[in-house]
Amino acid sequence: SVCVQYSLHKYGPHTSYILCTSACIQYNKYGGRKKPVSSRCGTFSKKIRFHRLSFFTKRSLVLMKSSEELRNRLRSIDHRGYPAYKDLKGEYDFGDYVLSIDHVQGDPFAAPSRLSVHVAGRKAAFPVEYYDTYAKRITLQDHLTRLFGAQLAKGSMQAKGSGKSGLLAASRCGQEVLERTACRVCGADPETGSGKALSGADASSGHRNADPGRVILRFEAGFPARGRTIDARELEKMLFDILPGCVQNSLYYRRINQNKLKAAIELCEDQQYIREMLPKLGLCAFIANGSILPRQSGVSDRPMEGAVPFRSPASLELTLDLPNRGSVSGMGIPKGITLFVGGGYHGKSTVLQALQNAVYNHIGGDGRELVIADASAWKLRSEDGRSISGVDISPFIRQLPGRKDTRHFSTEDASGSTSQAANLMESMESGSSLILIDEDTSATNFMIRDKLMQQVVAPEEEPIIPFIERVRSLYEDFGISSIIVAGSSGSYFHVADHIIQMKEYTPLDITEKAKKAATAFPVFSSRQEKFPEYSKKRCPRPNGALKKDDRLKLKALGTSELSLNHDAVELRYLEQLRDSEQTMALAYLLKYLEISLMDGRRSMTELTDLVEKQLDAQGLESLFPSRDVRSSLARPRRQEILACVNRYRKLNL
Numbered sequence: 001s002v003c004v005q006y007s008l009h010k011y012g013p014h015t016s017y018i019l020c021t022s023a024c025i026q027y028n029k030y031g032g033r034k035k036p037v038s039s040r041c042g043t044f045s046k047k048i049r050f051h052r053l054s055f056f057t058k059r060s061l062v063l064m065k066s067s068e069e070l071r072n073r074l075r076s077i078d079h080r081g082y083p084a085y086k087d088l089k090g091e092y093d094f095g096d097y098v099l100s101i102d103h104v105q106g107d108p109f110a111a112p113s114r115l116s117v118h119v120a121g122r123k124a125a126f127p128v129e130y131y132d133t134y135a136k137r138i139t140l141q142d143h144l145t146r147l148f149g150a151q152l153a154k155g156s157m158q159a160k161g162s163g164k165s166g167l168l169a170a171s172r173c174g175q176e177v178l179e180r181t182a183c184r185v186c187g188a189d190p191e192t193g194s195g196k197a198l199s200g201a202d203a204s205s206g207h208r209n210a211d212p213g214r215v216i217l218r219f220e221a222g223f224p225a226r227g228r229t230i231d232a233r234e235l236e237k238m239l240f241d242i243l244p245g246c247v248q249n250s251l252y253y254r255r256i257n258q259n260k261l262k263a264a265i266e267l268c269e270d271q272q273y274i275r276e277m278l279p280k281l282g283l284c285a286f287i288a289n290g291s292i293l294p295r296q297s298g299v300s301d302r303p304m305e306g307a308v309p310f311r312s313p314a315s316l317e318l319t320l321d322l323p324n325r326g327s328v329s330g331m332g333i334p335k336g337i338t339l340f341v342g343g344g345y346h347g348k349s350t351v352l353q354a355l356q357n358a359v360y361n362h363i364g365g366d367g368r369e370l371v372i373a374d375a376s377a378w379k380l381r382s383e384d385g386r387s388i389s390g391v392d393i394s395p396f397i398r399q400l401p402g403r404k405d406t407r408h409f410s411t412e413d414a415s416g417s418t419s420q421a422a423n424l425m426e427s428m429e430s431g432s433s434l435i436l437i438d439e440d441t442s443a444t445n446f447m448i449r450d451k452l453m454q455q456v457v458a459p460e461e462e463p464i465i466p467f468i469e470r471v472r473s474l475y476e477d478f479g480i481s482s483i484i485v486a487g488s489s490g491s492y493f494h495v496a497d498h499i500i501q502m503k504e505y506t507p508l509d510i511t512e513k514a515k516k517a518a519t520a521f522p523v524f525s526s527r528q529e530k531f532p533e534y535s536k537k538r539c540p541r542p543n544g545a546l547k548k549d550d551r552l553k554l555k556a557l558g559t560s561e562l563s564l565n566h567d568a569v570e571l572r573y574l575e576q577l578r579d580s581e582q583t584m585a586l587a588y589l590l591k592y593l594e595i596s597l598m599d600g601r602r603s604m605t606e607l608t609d610l611v612e613k614q615l616d617a618q619g620l621e622s623l624f625p626s627r628d629v630r631s632s633l634a635r636p637r638r639q640e641i642l643a644c645v646n647r648y649r650k651l652n653l
Contacts, residue, residue, distance in 0.1 A: 067094045071236060078232035082107060085223050085230060096123060097247050099239065102628045105223060108163030112220035114631055117247055121186065121213030125253045128213065130265050131185045135361070139268040141183040142363075143261055146173050147250035148183070148217050155242035159234035164222030168238065168246075171632055175301045175368075176360040176578050177268070179635040181620050186214040215251050218631035263364060266324035271361045273323055274372040281332060284434045284481045285355050285373040286320075287312070288330035292367030293347070293354040294505070303367035308347075308505040315509040316498070328370060331507065335481045337471055339492050341514075342502035348485045349438055351502065352379075355483060356436050356576055359637065374481075377434040378427040378639055381441040382416035383573045389646065390653040392535035395470060396421035396446065398463045406463075407535055412649065416443030417464055422646075424467075428478070429536065429605055430642040435474070437467075438485040448491045451522045471495055473531040493518040540593075540607070540645070541600040541652045552591055556583040562644070564590050569647050574640055581634035586644045588623045588633065593645065604645065608638050 070092040077084040083106065091100045096119070103114040131137040149170040159166035171182035224234035249255055274286055287293075289311055294304040312331030319329045333355075340348045358373035394406045397418060414422065420443050427435065439447060449466045472495055474480040486492055493499060499514040500507045546552060546565060555563045558580050560572035564587060571577055571586070589611060597607050614622055621629045636644075645651065 064093050067092050074232040074236050077230055080230050082225055082228045108165055108225040112164050112167050112222045115221050116218045119215040119251050121211045124215045126213050135268050135272045137185055138179045139264055140185055142177045143264050145171055145183040151246035151250050159224045159238050161224035161231050165224035167222030170219040175362050175366045181629055181633040182218050182631050184216040267364050270322040270324050282335055283332045284335050285333040286330055288328050288370035291371050293350050313507050313509040336497035338483045338498045339496035340485045340500050347502040347505035352438050352485050374434040376432045378432040379436045379575045380423055382443040383419040384416050386414050386419050387412050387649045388414050388422045389651045390538050391422045391425050393421040395532050395534050396465050400463055417446040420446045426646050430639045433480055435482045477531050494523055537603045538653055539600055539603050540598045542594055542598040543650055546594050554587040559583050562587040567650050574643055577640050579634045581632050582636040585633040586636055592623050608642050612638050
């Protein structure tokens with residue numbers, strides 16, 4: 001049979017190429033100058049522009065193998081040693097889609113092999129309006145990942161063998177809608193006006209705007225073995241009997257439940273509308289009436305059955321006209337200082353937890369899908385024992401015993417108050433404009449210092465300036481709002497703009513009542529100082545030992561910890577880190593920062609800006625120079641990226 005390939009040739013001021021047919025023609029897949037071997041060439045076809053060909057046309061002409069070739073290869077390596085599976089790496093045309101075997105595990109007991117399915121845009125046929133904005137694209141990708149994962153779960157472990165034989169798995173999505181490497185929908189070409197150019201895999205795989213609507217779905221598979229001997233018949237069953245049905249039932253618009261997808265996209269549009277309206281209305285958060293805030297249990301993020309639906313107090317209720325749901329009423333939390341109080345078990349912390357997770361969009365049926373907060377919101381808490389490197393905590397901690405410097409404070413074992421002060425200063429560095437605080441997880445001496453204590457211990461003998469003395473200045477000077485949960489101290493009544501009492505999960509506006517009662521009690525402090533100047537620029541230097549190590553080991557333990565080359569980074573107190581795939585992404589980002597960006601001159605903020613810009617333009621796929629993209633990463637926020645770097649004990653400033 002004739003093998004059709006490209007002989008690439010530079011042609012004039014533009015890059016043009018000659019299409020040749022021959023049994024064997026040299027080519028350069030990177031577009032370099034390579035003249036046709038005329039003595040072995042067939043008749044020249046028409047002159048074409050290579051970069052304007054669709055991705056699938058390029059692949060099929062240059063690199064593609066047929067599915068039958070894969071079947072034949074499988075049968076030829078049956079009963080051989082397990083390493084022979086590595087000969088399968090490559091891309092195979094299954095007609096309606098392309099199967100790419102990107103990485104083959106070295107052993108049946110090792111981490112599963114990584115594969116990906118590529119469906120052309122014209123075949124997937126998802127409407128352009130479902131991926132013409134970033135938020136809708138992420139929603140579409142999330143929906144397809146859930147569908148494909150559910151299909152794979154039905155076929156997983158049907159093939160038998162040792163170790164991970166027969167495993168088929170895609171990312172397991174939670175209640176939040178996150179950007180993941182598991183699925184990528186390529187964007188439309190901006191030159192045609194048919195949609196917004198969306199990057200990520202589009203750029204990193206070299207096919208930007210080549211095939212609008214193209215779907216890439218990455219997943220893992222355990223290649224079957226008997227002991228450590230290849231069982232190719234079982235893998236053939238997985239790839240030829242099970243996988244095609246999974247692809248057909250989840251990645252083609254005509255085959256899926258279109259009403260459910262439409263509902264997900266419309267919910268996304270409503271969520272984004274609320275998020276965009278918050279600053280215009282002077283709000284930092286919104287909780288829709290009827291929301292179900294309590295969760296089933298401490299280990300389940302699903303809504304609690306029989307929970308009391310949220311209902312806004314009349315004084316804070318407002319109505320928004322959403323693009324799809326129409327009029328929706330709920331509680332708008334104004335910018336400034338808002339205090340939630342009430343008895344134990346009445347829902348104060350439940351509201352705060354809903355708000356801290358409202359930086360993400362949630363799926364329909366979660367109960368919190370119309371609970372929306374400022375996307376930069378940061379849950380502030382104490383963190384005994386954390387590592388701090390060169391943070392200026394002087395606005396809250398003055399001279400320490402032994403005259404320890406608090407303008408460039410470093411410690412391997414922070415106290416409750418110093419850790420909370422550092423966490424606040426780092427959140428300002430990350431650009432947060434909303435601070436969420438629960439007194440249950442805060443250091444008491446960081447939060448308040450009452451009159452009696454001030455009389456007994458003179459101010460000049462106390463190094464801590466409590467948060468209550470800075471909270472007003474944070475808002476007036478920096479525009480940073482605070483939402484605080486308090487159950488044991490009324491000191492914040494004096495500084496709060498709005499005071500909400502939670503009574504049996506129902507919010508009541510008691511601002512006037514609480515302010516009136518507070519007049520009978522002494523003011524918390526004699527001072528309300530302006531927030532002082534503080535050092536903002538910290539410039540980390542790279543760890544030279546990491547650059548010398550070609551095989552850095554990365555590991556994630558849920559959302560509580562990651563390790564970079566056996567150095568642990570504790571993340572258990574980052575309560576807004578919602579998915580273990582975000583933790584793994586943080587490990588790769590920390591490695592990337594250490595090896596590629598840290599130079600001793602760029603500040604932490606500048607480094608985070610560079611990473612964010614790269615992720616916006618090229619996605620998490622850009623962290624993988626080769627096309628072997630890990631399938632189980634989810635994008636963290638810039639706040640968590642910076643928090644991870646700050647907790648890295650090898651951070652060198």
